[in-house]
Amino acid sequence: MAKPERLIYLALGGAGEIGMNMYLYGYGPEGNERFILVDMGVTFPTMESTPGVDLIMADPAYIQARADRLDGIFITHGHEDHVGALGLLWHRLRAPVYARRFTAALAKGKMERSGQPTDAVRQVDAFPHQVHAGPFRVGFLPIAHSIPESSALVIDTPAGRILHTGDFKADPTPLVGEPFDPAALRAIGEHGVKAMACDSTNVFSPHAGRSEMTLIEPLNALMRDAEGLVVATTFASNVARLRTLAEAGRQAGRRVVVLGRAMNTMLKTAHAAEVLEHFPEVLDPLDMDSVPRRDLLVLATGSQGERRAATAQLAQGRYMGLELKPGDTYLFSSRTIPGNEVPVSRILNLLSERGVKVIDDTDGLYHVSGHANRPDLAAIHELVKPQMLIPMHGEHRHLVAHAALAAERGIPAAIAPNGTVVDLTGDAPVLAEHIDTGRLYLDGTQLIGALDGIVRERIRMALRGHVAVNIIIDERGKPMGGSWVELTGLPDNPKMRDGLAGALEAEIDRVLSRAKRNELADDESLDDLIQRAVSRISNDAVGKKPVCKVMISRLEA
Amino acid sequence: MAKPERLIYLALGGAGEIGMNMYLYGYGPEGNERFILVDMGVTFPTMESTPGVDLIMADPAYIQARADRLDGIFITHGHEDHVGALGLLWHRLRAPVYARRFTAALAKGKMERSGQPTDAVRQVDAFPHQVHAGPFRVGFLPIAHSIPESSALVIDTPAGRILHTGDFKADPTPLVGEPFDPAALRAIGEHGVKAMACDSTNVFSPHAGRSEMTLIEPLNALMRDAEGLVVATTFASNVARLRTLAEAGRQAGRRVVVLGRAMNTMLKTAHAAEVLEHFPEVLDPLDMDSVPRRDLLVLATGSQGERRAATAQLAQGRYMGLELKPGDTYLFSSRTIPGNEVPVSRILNLLSERGVKVIDDTDGLYHVSGHANRPDLAAIHELVKPQMLIPMHGEHRHLVAHAALAAERGIPAAIAPNGTVVDLTGDAPVLAEHIDTGRLYLDGTQLIGALDGIVRERIRMALRGHVAVNIIIDERGKPMGGSWVELTGLPDNPKMRDGLAGALEAEIDRVLSRAKRNELADDESLDDLIQRAVSRISNDAVGKKPVCKVMISRLEA
Numbered sequence A, B: 001m002a003k004p005e006r007l008i009y010l011a012l013g014g015a016g017e018i019g020m021n022m023y024l025y026g027y028g029p030e031g032n033e034r035f036i037l038v039d040m041g042v043t044f045p046t047m048e049s050t051p052g053v054d055l056i057m058a059d060p061a062y063i064q065a066r067a068d069r070l071d072g073i074f075i076t077h078g079h080e081d082h083v084g085a086l087g088l089l090w091h092r093l094r095a096p097v098y099a100r101r102f103t104a105a106l107a108k109g110k111m112e113r114s115g116q117p118t119d120a121v122r123q124v125d126a127f128p129h130q131v132h133a134g135p136f137r138v139g140f141l142p143i144a145h146s147i148p149e150s151s152a153l154v155i156d157t158p159a160g161r162i163l164h165t166g167d168f169k170a171d172p173t174p175l176v177g178e179p180f181d182p183a184a185l186r187a188i189g190e191h192g193v194k195a196m197a198c199d200s201t202n203v204f205s206p207h208a209g210r211s212e213m214t215l216i217e218p219l220n221a222l223m224r225d226a227e228g229l230v231v232a233t234t235f236a237s238n239v240a241r242l243r244t245l246a247e248a249g250r251q252a253g254r255r256v257v258v259l260g261r262a263m264n265t266m267l268k269t270a271h272a273a274e275v276l277e278h279f280p281e282v283l284d285p286l287d288m289d290s291v292p293r294r295d296l297l298v299l300a301t302g303s304q305g306e307r308r309a310a311t312a313q314l315a316q317g318r319y320m321g322l323e324l325k326p327g328d329t330y331l332f333s334s335r336t337i338p339g340n341e342v343p344v345s346r347i348l349n350l351l352s353e354r355g356v357k358v359i360d361d362t363d364g365l366y367h368v369s370g371h372a373n374r375p376d377l378a379a380i381h382e383l384v385k386p387q388m389l390i391p392m393h394g395e396h397r398h399l400v401a402h403a404a405l406a407a408e409r410g411i412p413a414a415i416a417p418n419g420t421v422v423d424l425t426g427d428a429p430v431l432a433e434h435i436d437t438g439r440l441y442l443d444g445t446q447l448i449g450a451l452d453g454i455v456r457e458r459i460r461m462a463l464r465g466h467v468a469v470n471i472i473i474d475e476r477g478k479p480m481g482g483s484w485v486e487l488t489g490l491p492d493n494p495k496m497r498d499g500l501a502g503a504l505e506a507e508i509d510r511v512l513s514r515a516k517r518n519e520l521a522d523d524e525s526l527d528d529l530i531q532r533a534v535s536r537i538s539n540d541a542v543g544k545k546p547v548c549k550v551m552i553s554r555l556e557a
Helices: A086-092 A101-113 A182-190 A212-225 A239-251 A261-272 A285-290 A310-316 A341-353 A374-384 A396-407 A454-464 A499-514 A517-521 A523-542 B086-092 B101-113 B182-190 B212-225 B239-251 B261-272 B285-290 B310-316 B341-353 B374-384 B396-407 B454-464 B499-514 B517-521 B523-542
Strands: A005-013 A022-029 A034-038 A055-058 A070-074 A097-099 A121-123 A131-133 A136-142 A151-157 A160-164 A195-199 A230-233 A255-259 A296-300 A329-332 A357-359 A388-392 A420-423 A430-434 A439-443 A446-449 A466-473 A479-488 A547-554 B005-013 B022-029 B034-038 B055-058 B070-074 B097-099 B121-123 B131-133 B136-142 B151-157 B160-164 B195-199 B230-233 B255-259 B296-300 B329-332 B357-359 B388-392 B420-423 B430-434 B439-443 B446-449 B466-473 B479-488 B547-554
Touching: A005 A055, A005 A160, A022 A151, A022 A160, A034 A136, A055 A086, A070 A131, A070 A136, A086 A101, A097 A101, A101 A121, A101 A261, A136 A182, A182 A374, A195 A374, A212 A239, A230 A310, A239 A255, A239 A261, A239 A296, A255 A261, A255 A285, A296 A310, A310 A341, A329 A341, A341 A357, A341 B396, A374 A396, A388 A396, A396 B341, A439 A454, A454 A547, A454 B454, A454 B479, A466 A499, A466 A523, A466 B466, A466 B547, A479 A499, A479 B454, A479 B547, A499 A523, A517 A523, A523 A547, A547 B466, A547 B479, B005 B055, B005 B160, B022 B151, B022 B160, B034 B136, B055 B086, B070 B131, B070 B136, B086 B101, B097 B101, B101 B121, B101 B261, B136 B182, B182 B374, B195 B374, B212 B239, B230 B239, B230 B310, B239 B255, B239 B261, B239 B296, B255 B261, B255 B285, B296 B310, B310 B341, B329 B341, B341 B357, B374 B396, B388 B396, B439 B454, B454 B547, B466 B499, B466 B523, B479 B499, B499 B523, B517 B523, B523 B547
Parallel strands: A034 A070, A070 A097, A097 A121, A160 A195, A195 A388, A230 A296, A230 A329, A255 A296, A329 A357, A466 A547, B034 B070, B070 B097, B097 B121, B160 B195, B195 B388, B230 B296, B230 B329, B255 B296, B329 B357, B466 B547
Antiparallel strands: A005 A022, A005 A420, A022 A034, A055 A439, A131 A136, A136 A151, A151 A160, A420 A430, A439 A446, A466 A479, B005 B022, B005 B420, B022 B034, B055 B439, B131 B136, B136 B151, B151 B160, B420 B430, B439 B446, B466 B479
């Protein structure tokens, strides 16, 4: 007997965490479903858990093993946590990529920089147009977010309709990009929505979200009243904010300068895709000197404290010939993402030391979030009236709180972190099975597995230091000369005559002189003897047990 | 002609940062002042900038070089950022240490654990009692904070009176510890205060601080309504909070268990010093099984996400036989210190995955700060009416904002980050000179300088990986056998036949085979050749330039 068809949801990334979004929908007989993939994003490394890593993304192994059944990749919007991994992982899947115009331009950029074919990315119109992909029909429903053209996906399947919200905020006047449209969502809902997979990021924010429009007056006042140069930083991709800032500057008689590669690229792409109109004319940074400071507004990258961005460089000295002075104003028109507090705070203080007036988002006057708050989530539940809810785009506790919010309206919800296969076929979500998911790291130019141990070794070196030991065994099987120890990142003990290195060499020589013939003949035994000696002496001398690598050279007879 | 006497303030730590407090006051002819030192605190390392470091403290070099002119060390209260470095640094100064009873007990503990004489710590009574120390008379004025017995210092000098607030909050009902006493402060002010050095931590908090007492009702309701076990975590030293929590638990019919060494030690010390009364009887953790979960309240260490504390262990599985279950409640009665967001968030999610209801300070119901907010600072300015203000205990931008607040009342203020000598002799503060300050790290068992480069090497290894290269030069000055490369923490390139190590060895051998006789004879030239080859090949192969150590063994003729 043929297995019955089923409709499933499976997050490979983005559920149980914020970042690296990658969601699968499948339809067909169990074990033989056809799939579509929604978003291929990255998340950013931290010194805490991923030192030296360049980017982090979900491991697509599950869908890679079933790539012949993948009918399309759909990108909801152009943020890095939704499209950043496309160029790096596409060659493992080789399915057509669908996105709207601006997002497609950004996606093609990702493909190009990774040497992948840009024509795999296909530009599509907004809903009611739908792409046919296997058993799925997928439409891009415009929704407001902090980047233009963000879209919810209307996914029609033989088992019913899914609304995948993507990232959104309930903003009727986002200034750039399409507004949040209750009527359109209600219409979708009236058609009948089986399941809604919904953004959970701001479920802990108790008040309804404010509109981008509420920033106009405070920003105008700030630009007008500031006595010197004003620099404003925000996410490069927040094109609406860039325009709000620039327009406030223009009204205050300020010429607008844009500093930072990412921001310039984003504005150019937005212009080309016709999602950005009425942006004031931009002044070339080389001409800044010709304009009085009082008449300048600089838009700069680096709101999250990124080391090489314009903001960090301005805080430390100068960037593109610009140096900040006492009386200048620096506006952070952004929220600090958790984990970035320390670098951002360091920059705020460097600016303060230069006599610059620093304004951040403490009072909420100069920034609004791109995500729906708790009451906004309740509103979309009410508009769409889905049969079931799948909270996504959130840490575990966000998913739990969002499910509880749905329960208030009697909507059943599945708490489904990465790897949880949810069967949506029936009247309520069923947790069907759990598959292994993982993370890949872009480390230099290589993709490595999070569990490969490479980063763990680096963390161990960062905490404990490194000892390299070199010994030579002569033709007769005897240690030749003394051992040689090279320390990296270890404190010394000034009370020891020859220091830690000397003490280690002396102890290793002592151990070798006492070693038995068969121990000296065997690399593994020798390695073990030396490792233990290094650990013991280092711990006694300086209180650390370093990472130790032993290199044994044997002279041939 | 004799130089005139002067009164100076100099922060060695704690001004321009939050943590590692260490302040000097000096009186006498310039270059021959007598000194007192206020507080010797630590700050905590981060993986970001100080991986592997155990503690960070101000370098006392300036006063160490003048230790013969140091007349006393005064500890305002028992928090780690005020007393944590005492045991580690006291032997460099060897001056008598003064503190009130509970603080003295904690200070003696620090001395004892570092093998220093505990009788250097002298217990003193509160103001109006004053200690005579050189030209200074110093009194401990009780003030409210998040640890019992916190004291402002009333420092009388021939040039006038200084009020050094220490850490404080304007709480008239702190429940444990002495209240904020406006009348006492007004009396101090009426006597005439030349300069007030004042806590700036919360200058950006716009609303008046709330009292510990406002927590009683919400906590009582929480303990009463929770269905399962309740675990509450806060700072071990926040003895008042521990009592508020325990009392709420007792009223809800819950037995109180204390988990975590630091918390047990702190409660014991507080009992012994008679600063903690009416604490409910504590249940031995071994007897937890005999009490229904519904009737238990566990107080646990680890509110900041510390890896080995009770909270982290409970989140990961079990601690002292206790395992959390769905329906239990975990309360973070604490604020997350900037920099700790990521580890705390990881724990919140681990708890959420266990089905535990997690309550944090988002709504402000279950925690109040230990520091004075902006209106509270304005109030103490008004009570004390100092002739001048020195904002302290804050990052640079806090100092600037606090100075601006003082300016609103016409009080001149000195923005004096670490190393700034402020002359308080005249009518307004004068920035007299700047001296070099620095930081010491406790790294394992050794104290090292922050600029020694040891931690920088560890950070480089964490970001770039490590390559050890071993070559042998024979008696005739020729390379013998092949080179040997040992990689730590580097990704491999699967497209290379012999991997990165093989490619490096081949390239080093090639470089050596082409090297001139004089290059082979010179260790420095060889090292340089090899370093460059390793950097070039690693970058081409995997996009990383590792830390490289070259070990050249030369066989003797």
